[in-house]
Amino acid sequence: MSLLASRGPQLRMLLLGLLLLPAVVAFATAGPEEEDGELLCMCVKTTSRVHPKHITSLEVIKAGRHCSTPQLIATLKNGRKICLDRQAFLYKRIIKKLLES
Structure with a gap:
């Protein structure tokens, strides 16, 4: 936890980005028939x-x-x-x- 406290917002943003990466990839590779019907x-x-x-x-x-x-x-x-x-x-x-x- 000391690493999280010492790096602060930069590390939190990196972790948040890694958590959201699969959702971004899934949205970017959606086919045309999957977009809003x-x-x-x-x-x-x-x-x-x-x-x-x-x-x-x-x-x-x-x-x-x-x-x-x-x-x-x-x-x-x-x-x-x-x-x-x-x-x-x-x-x-x-x-x-x-x-x-």
């Missing part, structure tokens, strides 16, 4: 105006805890990623082909 969709803005010949790959993200709606992300030949509109004819046609295969 918010839904974090990748597709905030969507488009229906894209020609299929410009698409190099597609990524389908199913609805889940992270987002309440399914998302279709197209990677274009120029490397840009865009989100396709769920109500667009192209989106519906792509989903139909994916389900058939």
Whole structure:
């Protein structure tokens, strides 16, 4: 206890910091679905105006805890990623082909 008395506030702050460290680490590593129950969709803005010949790959993200709606992300030949509109004819046609295969 003499060490605690001689170092005073500095040692107390160090001990308090060590006690709070696990809580800080747990808060900093929380995933997006754990933050206040918010839904974090990748597709905030969507488009229906894209020609299929410009698409190099597609990524389908199913609805889940992270987002309440399914998302279709197209990677274009120029490397840009865009989100396709769920109500667009192209989106519906792509989903139909994916389900058939």
